[in-house]
Amino acid sequence: MSLRPVRDDQWDVVAWLWQDFRHDLGAVVNGFPYADGRYRHEWLDEYPAPDRCGYLAWQPHPNTGEDAPVAFALVRGLDADARVMQAFFVVPAARRTGLGRAVARAVVDRHPGPWEIPFQRDNLPAAAFWRAVATDAWGGAWTESAEPVPGRPDVPPDHWIRSHRS
Template sequence: MGGTMAGDLRVRPATLHDRPAVERLWLMFRHDMSEYQGGLPAADGTFRGERVAAAFTGDGWAPYLLTCGDRLAGFAFVRGLDGPVRVLNSFFVVRGARRGGVGLRAVQEVLRRHPGRWEVAFQRDNTGGAAFWHRVAEKVAPGEWSRIERAVPGRPELPGDLWLSFTVRR
């Protein structure tokens, strides 16, 4: 099923009208990430949402919505658009759309919209994510990317995140 969805993929800027849908996708994303970052939802079933709020401020951020046909497939948050390095702050593809090329195509489109220096972080223990992000780096900057480990700010109990750095050319 995933392979046919990649052909219907659309990446577009998320609008304020999309925010409720993005917030629901955010819950799925945070649920997935809780396996690697720990943390439980709040009493109302939500996870911290400052990044969602920040993504919709417009202050150096750009939120994107991923769709396959008329269905939601995920989202991407870019930050640092007002600085020298863009950061793919959050990237999520729903499980039903994974493994068919949707994520790779979507992230390449997001990256191409903002040429320049990029950084992407992921959790060392997230082996599937690590393999995906290494494929992305090699696809967009063959042989010209680097990886370093950085501590997670304010979370000394967690292993450091791995950060990939590369440049996306016009």
Template sequence: MHSDIDTAPITLQPATAELRPVIEQLMELFRHDMSEFLGHLPDADGRFGFSRLPLFFDEPEREALVVQCGTAPAGFVLTRRMDEGATSISAFFVVRALRRRGVGRHVALQLLRTRPGAWGIAFQEANSGAARFWRGVATAAVGPENWHEETRPAPTSSPVNLPEDQWIFLDTSR
């Protein structure tokens, strides 16, 4: 454990090609956490994997960002452009050692405030921590009256029957 965990600066920066293996490893932790809500099981090799992760490094409408706590990797954010023009937070992960310390909120608000525009954030209602977190972030970012929620079916491309997604939509350019 890092001794400077409470004093190290928290930063969010684009993930370079050199950081791709770090994001890949952190993705395993994220997919493990999400397996509780999405029913994902690891592959035969014991890895969860995420076949779409390379798209976040290769496609111009997608981006991988790394969260750093000082010099230590502390999480990641994946974003992509949605068909309706908003930017979606496709995945958001902070390591357990930094949860409930305000790190996730800090990172989410930094992302939303430094990139003004329309945003869409999906989560599963069964994940009560994520639901509470994202509703709080939306309210902090734009106020309680300036965001709304929609329920949308999960993508049909998945081999697993996924639950519906709850979406928060907000615009930080106002």
């Protein structure tokens, strides 16, 4: 696996993977695609920017051997008190192999300082994943809190993991 910053000419690759990411979340957030067939993408539209970055993880495609994208991470708050893992996705065929944890740790390690990692309460695989990553990265120096989703009193609160050391 190779983790590299998203180049200017690779944001279309992230946009394709973004649709899979939002499709996966559809069952958790009751998300439907819009009339054009695409899922919501306003967060993705905010990249790249001076206070944000993205990463793509690549590994050889099992049929062709050429590099194929297998994961992405979007990070905001590079100039803030804490970095935020705004979006994170691993393609289904690469899950449960350790790749996701390796990508998450590599991204966190590239940006020292406090971190915040939000996830939906009902996304049980994400909850287990991020708790394991937090423990691996910060030992016991992290907390988890439930917080209302701004402007959405009709949905369960999101969970936020926050590190207490860099």
